[in-house]
Amino acid sequence: MAAETGRFAVVSGFLGSGKTTLMMALTQQGKRDGICVHMISNDLGNQSLADHRYASLSGCPASELVGECICYQTENLVEHLRSLYEEQGAQLVLSDIPGFGVGALEHVYHTLHRDYPACCTLAPFTVVTEPERVRQLMQDEAADLSYLLKTQLVEADVIVLNKTDLLSGAECAKLCEWLKKQHPEAQVLPVSAMSGAGLPELLQALMKQEASMHRPEIGYGGEAFQASMSKISEFYEQYHVSVCCDTFDGNAYLKDLAQAIRGSVREQGADLPHLKLLAYSEDKDYAKADLLGIGREIELAHAFAKPCTDLGVMLNGSALCPSDALDELMSTCIAQVSKKYQLEVTTFKKECFGMG
Numbered sequence: 641m642a643a644e645t646g647r648f649a650v651v652s653g654f655l656g657s658g659k660t661t662l663m664m665a666l667t668q669q670g671k672r673d674g675i676c677v678h679m680i681s682n683d684l685g686n687q688s689l690a691d692h693r694y695a696s697l698s699g700c701p702a703s704e705l706v707g708e709c710i711c712y713q714t715e716n717l718v719e720h721l722r723s724l725y726e727e728q729g730a731q732l733v734l735s736d737i738p739g740f741g742v743g744a745l746e747h748v749y750h751t752l753h754r755d756y757p758a759c760c761t762l763a764p765f766t767v768v769t770e771p772e773r774v775r776q777l778m779q780d781e782a783a784d785l786s787y788l789l790k791t792q793l794v795e796a797d798v799i800v801l802n803k804t805d806l807l808s809g810a811e812c813a814k815l816c817e818w819l820k821k822q823h824p825e826a827q828v829l830p831v832s833a834m835s836g837a838g839l840p841e842l843l844q845a846l847m848k849q850e851a852s853m854h855r856p857e858i859g860y861g862g863e864a865f866q867a868s869m870s871k872i873s874e875f876y877e878q879y880h881v882s883v884c885c886d887t888f889d890g891n892a893y894l895k896d897l898a899q900a901i902r903g904s905v906r907e908q909g910a911d912l913p914h915l916k917l918l919a920y921s922e923d924k925d926y927a928k929a930d931l932l933g934i935g936r937e938i939e940l941a942h943a944f945a946k947p948c949t950d951l952g953v954m955l956n957g958s959a960l961c962p963s964d965a966l967d968e969l970m971s972t973c974i975a976q977v978s979k980k981y982q983l984e985v986t987t988f989k990k991e992c993f994g995m996g
């Protein structure tokens with residue numbers, strides 16, 4: 641029997657649901673299980689992504705495809721997959737798509753199946769969700785996000801309920817049951833990317849099962865799709881800060897910056913479903929903070945181990961806010977908070993655009 645080609649899975653799911661953390665955790669689970677797992681970070685900006693830098697700094701086998709969604713760069717994706725399978729021995733490659741993305745089932749899976757059938761074996765189309773978003777859906781409180789949250793789940797072969805470390809057993813069972821009822825064709829797997837619970841089962845599903853290749857009607861490009869997209873703006877900035885003393889607390893700086901941005905977005909009456917703030921020093925010490933909406937606490941996913949000297953900083957995020965207002969408030973917050981810490985800022989890349 642001919643050997644199976646390398647496997648590939650799209651990991652879709654809303655902003656902040658934990659796609660990057662989950663893919664990182666699966667590369668590590670792969671190391672424990674003797675399976676070579678590689679992750680690709682994908683997003684729309686033309687510059688390097690905080691997610692990719694974070695995964696690399698954490699020691700995960702990782703790469704990135706930028707510039708547009710993998711939905712619209714199939715040749716690049718195929719070329720990249722080939723080199724990962726043939727040169728790096730990858731057995732399973734995972735790629736996310738932008739966190740407000742839908743349509744990858746058609747644009748990636750069906751296109752690969754039709755045009756590049758020998759390229760890879762398509763593993764279950766995986767959609768990550770988190771307790772807070774499921775609760776919003778259950779209570780019909782997702783408002784502007786409802787089309788995206790619902791449609792992403794409709795595309796799933798496997799729905800991963802992530803962040804189960806935040807739930808009691810009974811709460812977890814209730815959310816899983818609701819998801820199963822809504823999506824009887826999909827398999828629902830409770831997982832915690834953070835604690836590792838459920839990861840062996842998920843990796844097994846990705847290695848053993850095949851994509852269903854279903855074709856649900858998702859209204860791609862339709863009115864509800866356009867209405868959701870028109871609310872979203874993307875922000876990417878990379879800058880360098882020079883530090884004048886040797887007692888600079890990079891962790892406090894990132895948290896302060898996230899807090900200032902949260903306050904400013906709140907003042908605008910807008911929201912920011914996910915902003916990633918990553919800072920790193922030349923000796924590879926790093927910190928990452930996440931802001932998952934104006935009503936939520938700022939999370940420090942990784943902290944600097946010691947006081948910092950000069951730093952590179954990356955901010956990537958998606959907001960429910962017009963792009964000009966987002967651009968201005970981000971620039972103001974970066975300038976003000978950096979001044980408070982007496983940092984000299986040199987910006988070398990910046991992009992901000994609306995999705996409408």
Ligand SMILES: Nc1nc2c(ncn2[C@@H]2O[C@H](COP(=O)(O)OP(=O)(O)O)[C@@H](O)[C@H]2O)c(=O)[nH]1
Binds near residue numbers: 804
């Ligand atoms: N408690 C908890 N937090 C998580 C888990 N997975 C991810 N997170 C946090 O959720 C936030 C968003 O995660 P990220 O992987 O960047 O989400 P993405 O936007 O879907 O890629 C970060 O602050 C993570 O640390 C988990 O299993 N449990």
Ligand SMILES: [Mg+2]
Binds near residue numbers: 659660661691736
């Ligand atoms: Mg991510």
